[in-house]
Amino acid sequence: MRIALFITCVNDLAYPQTGIAVTRILRRLGHTVEFPAAQTCCGQLHANTGYRNDAVPLVRGFADTFDGYDAVVVPSGSCTAMIREQYPRLHPAAASVAGRTYELSELLVDVLGVTDVGAAFAQTVTYHPTCHGLRMLRLGDKPLTLLRHVRQIRLVELDDATECCGFGGTFAVKNEAVSTAMLADKCARVRETGAAVLAAADNSCLAHIGGGLDRARSGVRAMHYAEILAMTGDDA
Template identity: 55%
Template sequence: MFPRTGQATVRLLERLGQTVRFNANQTCCGQMHLNTGYRDDALKLIRKFVDDYRDSEVVVMPSGSCAAMVRELYPEAAKWGGDQDLLREVEELAPRVFELSEFLVNKLGIDDVGAYYPHRVTYHPTCHAMRVLRVGDAPLKLLRNVRGMTLLELEGSEECCGFGGTFSVKNPDVSAAMLADKTRHILDTGAEVCTAGDNSCLLHIGGGLHRLRSGAGTVHLAEILASTEGEVFA
């Protein structure tokens, strides 16, 4: 759904000297299936993920939600399925799985990627990255070093945007009320762009901003970081 995010991630990592292999056989991590009770289907996808990535030195994801699924729920799913072989493989692979910002800041020790993005931007920390992966201020460290950009503080930033995957489908009224709070805070900053590390949240927030005809939009963190003075990616 958001190919530019993947393209930006590859471009950014290669600019930083990393060798990137994009696995064209990859599929969904299985989070949607597991969250809705389809454990057998989720286990099939978990096994496929392990098959696709067992030989990778590092797996980098521009999604805190997917990274949290692999690191936190894959082992639990393997236990539920009674598959000890899968559990061993998952436990070996999981420590090599990183959300993009934590890989850059915590693994590579880089907080200035040479980005240039001449816009007013506010940042929404996504729930899985903040509460499960605990990436902390890694995304903000990267954003503060983007040249040409004005980073604006978002009131109530740590409040959920209301998406929550299937939560927004099963609880649409509550989800819409939470989104209304989030979009109001974003517009109060005067930002042109709201950024985050998960396109699921940006899909939800972006839809809300579009329906308000606010003129503000959403851009994934990777697309901002991939932008340079010679070429703004997003």
């Protein structure tokens, strides 16, 4: 299977370790991961703020760049949702590649049939299911299933887990007061778990929650769940 990694803008610019983790996981499972250098933004920012026509060239570019791959893996629920849900409407020719694009847990569990990736992580972890993964991709418990198979991990339940963290892209900018209140609620729930690590499938949400946790000096570390799955114990 030819697998390509779509790193996404946020990860490429601020969290490159997440893309490295995805590659490490898949290589451990015996797969080769390619990184097409021509990839750019998926166009989500443009489409979600009303500039749909400006998103179309980016959609075309994605379709051309990832044409020919059996699967495209994306360490982001929101970008995966953009590709799968909006691409076919914005540019019908992109429907084929959109149908072969998967969030990491979908690729591992549904396509490759893997739930144990050989990880070990001796920390207490709680998991926040981000909105796009929960409501658009309907990931269900796939990320949690993968985390449950991590050796030495202690998973603790997050109360009100399905409540939005308040980020929502430009929502956090346009509705600062509401976003801040939602963030305070989410940070309080995270701190109540006693977890050392907060995991999620989107680094954009983790940046928002992690910032709130840092400002409160909570000591809780925000990590993309792919980075946990990439751990083998010696590097935890």
